[in-house]
Amino acid sequence: MDLQDKLNQKGLRLTKPRQVVMTILERATVPLSPQAIHQHAIENQADIGLVSVYRTLELLTTMGLVRRVHGQDSCEGYVLASPGHHHHLVCRTCDRAVEFTGTDNLIPLLEQLQHETGFTVDEHLLQLYGLCPDCQN
Amino acid sequence: MDLQDKLNQKGLRLTKPRQVVMTILERATVPLSPQAIHQHAIENQADIGLVSVYRTLELLTTMGLVRRVHGQDSCEGYVLASPGHHHHLVCRTCDRAVEFTGTDNLIPLLEQLQHETGFTVDEHLLQLYGLCPDCQN
DNA sequence: TCCTTATTGAAAAAGATTTTCAATAAGGAT
DNA sequence: ATCCTTATTGAAAATCTTTTTCAATAAGGA
Ligand SMILES: [Mn+2]
Ligand SMILES: [Mn+2]
Ligand SMILES: [Zn+2]
Ligand SMILES: [Zn+2]
DSSP states (O other), X not given: OOHHHHHHTTXXXXXXXXXXXXXXXXXXXXXXXXXXXXXXXXXXXXXXXXXXXXXHHHHHHHTTSEEEEEOSSSEEEEEEOOSSSEEEEEETTTOOEEEEEOOSTTHHHHHHHHHHHOOEEEEEXXXXXXXXXXXXX | XXXXXXXHXXXXXXXXXXXXXXXXXXXXXXXXXXXXXXXXXXXTTOOOOHHHHHHHHHHHHHTTSEEEEEOSSXXXXXXXXXXXXXXXXXXXXXXXXXXXXXXXXXXXXXXXXXXHHOOEEEEEEEEEEEEXXXXXX
16 A cells, blocks of 8 residues: 555545655655755755645654654654664764664563553653764774 | 862853752753743742753753653653663653663664674663553543 | 645744853952 | 952844744545
């Protein structure tokens, strides 16, 4: 089922801005801010408004097609999200982000914490930072 | 070594805004935004400027005394950071945040990823979200 | 092709953060 | 205790980011 169907199914429409944002994110190797996405669009002769970039990112995020990546200091930007449980490993120098599959490494920790704190834990944010092969020299 | 010394050591000074921000964070149970901190200050008759709150948060963060906590959607705010390796468990309803000690649960995952991706991994961001005991009803 | 209405984009409004700069005060030196 | 240097403050302005409004447009089902 492609983007068109996923949208139409909910009474939503496949529009130029939505296609453009999606394509840009598909090609990106680093998390992109709304501004950066807008810039890319303009450079590719795709004349869409910044407002629509914001609106599209919000939509795609709630649809689970896009994920927000947090930087160490400020919030970095948005990346395409594969379906399922994933996290990101981000290069501190060039910002390149690779996705990795969530494991159950955390389960013992979660259980211990639920026990100790009385909290229930149902979501987590895990991001790793380091240097990509190219940036290690 | 107290805050005074830590600052003086670097040629920096212990000022009213810095004391006030630190005190407010010490008393807080939820991550606070710069605005929220400023508001607290005013309510406590401590007449400091919002600009200084920003500057102080940046300073305390680079000194490692304060940590920025990311929300699930937007960036939440700042909390006091105990020295050492810690993470936060945040209540999705009332925002209460409890700190927990970093464990070595992640080590196998890190090693596997370094191997598979060629990245070196030296930092990570881990935050857990759930419901605190009070908010479970 | 027509019709409904979701969506767009320009402009304005609202909010958040940073820069500037003269006035102030921290704290080492005398 | 008093000076002196200079780090720091805070008001205002500048800048940047995000949201709201609303008339014009264009998806896409009929
Ligand atoms: Mn963030
Ligand atoms: Mn996970
Ligand atoms: Zn890199
Ligand atoms: Zn709670």
